[in-house]
Amino acid sequence: MRRRRFLHAVLIGTLGLASSGHTPYRQWTVYRQRHLLILTDRSDPPSYPLGKRIAAVLATHLPASKARVTRAPHTERIASLMSSKQLDVALMSPPDAVALAADLPPFQGYGPVGLRTLIAFDGYLLVCRDDFPARHAYAVARTLHLHRADLPHAVTANAESPVIPLHPGALAYVEGRPPPADEEPE
Numbered sequence: 001m002r003r004r005r006f007l008h009a010v011l012i013g014t015l016g017l018a019s020s021g022h023t024p025y026r027q028w029t030v031y032r033q034r035h036l037l038i039l040t041d042r043s044d045p046p047s048y049p050l051g052k053r054i055a056a057v058l059a060t061h062l063p064a065s066k067a068r069v070t071r072a073p074h075t076e077r078i079a080s081l082m083s084s085k086q087l088d089v090a091l092m093s094p095p096d097a098v099a100l101a102a103d104l105p106p107f108q109g110y111g112p113v114g115l116r117t118l119i120a121f122d123g124y125l126l127v128c129r130d131d132f133p134a135r136h137a138y139a140v141a142r143t144l145h146l147h148r149a150d151l152p153h154a155v156t157a158n159a160e161s162p163v164i165p166l167h168p169g170a171l172a173y174v175e176g177r178p179p180p181a182d183e184e185p186e
Helices: 002-019 025-034 047-061 075-083 094-102 134-146 168-174
Strands: 037-041 068-072 089-092 115-121 124-129
Touching: 037 047, 037 075, 047 068, 047 089, 047 124, 047 134, 068 075, 075 089, 075 094, 089 094, 094 115, 094 124, 115 134, 115 168, 124 134, 134 168
Parallel strands: 037 068, 037 089
Antiparallel strands: 089 124, 115 124
């Protein structure tokens, strides 16, 4: 009799939880919408400290970004998160960024992913998906360029052709134009 009551209580609890619409992914979705998460690669040790520094500069000088750094366990996870639109921004080596954008190994099957450069560092590109809002790209590029002395690597913000083209918002900053207005979704 006790066993039956216990199983009945478990069943009622499970049904109640399932019907409440609760999903553990909802909090993750809200968190990533409220914070600019900069994705780095655990298998590329120098990327994390640089990512932390970038996030600190953005959090200090562009507080609305609520920038944070996060680490993927390997480069393929970066491809997965970027291609599935779970994350918008990553710090990648130029060869990895090109491979992801062109659906080349080790990223075959994830793309091609439309990437754009926000700003370049010695040995790294801060890239975003091409649907990243232009006003955000402008603000990130401007903030990192203006506070480049706070970063451990040289920062380049120029219109010369990086291996991944500049995001239109970053390009507007480089060319001295005002921030572009983002198009309204249809």
